[in-house]
Amino acid sequence: MVEAADYQCDFENKWCPGCGNFGIVNAMKDALAALDLPAEKVLLVSGIGQAAKTPHFLKCNFFHGLHGRALAVATGAKIANHDISVLVNMGDGDCYGEGGNHFLAAIRRNIDITLLVHDNRVYGLTKGQASPTSDRGFVTRIQAEGARSDPMNPVALALSQGAGFVARGYCGSTDQLGDLIRQGLEYPGFSLIDILQVCVSFNHVNTYDWYRERAFDINENGHQPGDLQAAMKYAYPEGDRIPTGLIYRKETVPFTQRIRRLNAGPLLGQEYDRQRVQSLIRDA
């Protein structure tokens, strides 16, 4: 049996005390343990940002790449070996800003990976600039008049683009979040979990108290994740209240199953028949 403690990593943590990322890491460990997934079956891929440091704080295989590009790396890795579970950690700036096009492409491919977006509505690593999900008017040192652009809504965007698994979690509700991550990992296809995350250093608007008052669990309220119209409604806040939980789920064909060649097993393990290659080259 795999236990959450198996993922315990003694590498020095580099986040601020009270950071929302701690809750996310704990939820990840719970989910991996719940699925009995040992570290050698899991690959964590991340971009750049505070969220992207996450893989360093779990004991696992990981590839910590470039800002915005984690989904592309994860896609290549999954195509190469689709037997492994791939989890991607990105921040809101990383995923929705720098990596926006890869986000759209990952939805279209329906690549079977689980994307955790640590969405704290601010740039933490670079010390507090507005992010793609910051509210208009969000004041920072560089946006003294407040952010001038409207925030994007990643959940609504993912739903509108046909994503098959869309959830919104909250870093303060570790049990719910762990369960969402578990379901995302089990889901055959691309799964997005946008995580409302607190930044204790640079976002003094969207705080623990702020979220505690607003976040509510739609699945407890009886929401059926197969209902796209209801899901679209929950993509947006209801007044002051922010819906969390599994917003939408539908059956889809994951990317690696769309590649006929991969029905024969992971690309990495397939036999490369020398004779056949030689004869193909001879006849080419």
Added chain:
Amino acid sequence: MGIDVTVKIGGEAGQGIQTVGELLAQACHQSGLYLMAVNDFESRIRGGHSFMQLRISDRPIRAPDHRVHLLIALNEWTLQTHRSEVTQGGRVIFDSEAGGSDELILPVPVTKLARKAGGRIMANTVAAGACLSMLGAPVKTLEQVLRQRFGDKKAEVLENNLNAAKSGVEAVAGVPFDWAFQWPDRAPAGKLLSGARVLALGALAAQCRFAAFYPMSPATDVMVNLSEFEAQLPLVVEQAEGEIAAVNMVIGASFAGVRAMTATSGGGFALMSEGLGLAGITETPIVLINSQRPGPATGLPTRTAQADLRFMLHAAQDDFPRFILAPGSLEAAFETMVRAFELADKYQVPVIVTTDQYFNDSLAIVDKALELPEGIDRHIVGDADMDDPAAYKRFAFTDSGVSPRALPCSGKALVMASGNEHQEDGHISERISDRIGQMDKRQCKLEGMQKEVRVPETVYPDGRVLLVGWGSTSGMIRESVEMLRAWGVDAGAVCFTDIWPFPEAEVTEILDHCRRFYMVEQNATAQLGWLIRERTGRKFAQAVLKYDGRPFFPREIADKVKAYEEVS
């Protein structure tokens, strides 16, 4: 004197110039002749002005010729633009119903004959028929080619094309042509391949299993050719959402354990630079083809250049080891690809294979057998190779700088990689000892890499003057050297195939033998020339540079060198 005839076919894009060229090329190929076909086209799908230049010989051909013996002008523009290139005794077949043949121009109602044979689309076949007939090719040669090309189509299609070809042959029957020659009846001398196809076949031979790309001329054809084999081999070719995605996918696939590559041109390569650095610091083997075209930015999208050398040397921040290989011929490119994957795995570095539009889009007879390497060593370790897999460190310090490479999710050994500077186990580190240790570890691979580098190929290395170039211009330079020697200039050639790491000692020795050396490059500033200066202290006397986007002709190189020699 053997056969050496050039046919130029010109017209609008969409008129099927390439089809005429391919029919001629196949006819030559099947008769046992050698040929080289160079494509020249504008960045448009219809209209404009395009041509294909086909040089035919009974000996291997490595460069286009500036003289045109037979011009097929499918429009007025071609006639006016290229008639001056037609050499003594040459002819022009001009698509016209007007008649009025003279010594040069032979009007043939190509389009009209095509309509009669079943449709305007058959104009290519009429032209091919007329052209082959002028050259003295046996009728059965063209018939054979048409049967191969249209044999699997409806019987009517083949029938119409045979009729079209026949009408082309008849239209020029009895016309005297000084450059007609006796067609041999030999077995094909080798395979008729494009540069892009050779690169793809080389990747297959190297067991490349994953390729990601974003469409960009002139690199796309490498991927088109590779994707043809997706159904038959463990191979996935994915069109990425951009070049940045492509290179990152390749890095991900390689990290997970399969050999992976991408192909692009200058603009795409610029977008891939950060990824190149990521492959450098994470020591992930990747193979990247940069097929050059003139820039900056979009430049001349369908034309040729060798102007990215400096950029490829330095692309991405800071220093990290890389290979840059520039095959000098289609034959060589197959082995270059096999070598590129081997070197990438062996040293855990990115390998750039650089070609250009001229190289990728040209067709030639490859008469060297394309043989698979004996075996492939992936240079990968597993749990069984370790005393304690739990203690595995992906970036362990070693004497060679190359750390044992395990694959993630292949055992108990955890593989951790980061684009941040890291400690031996892959975790981020800002400690001075880790930074210096890892930087030195990566850089010290260069010592081993240097030993892998091949000395430039030389012809007449004892020549008083040497012509120095790199990559695809090798064929033109060699031929220009023969011309110069025939004119009494004691010339030789130095053709670089491996550019980085730079073969410093060897190049110094070669250059110290000559009185003067001239650079021959398809860029505006002699990029290799200055690299030679930087690495050896030796300075070129003059440079023959061409940056109009068109490939060199041997004669123009020879002319310029001769002129330089006369004043020196």
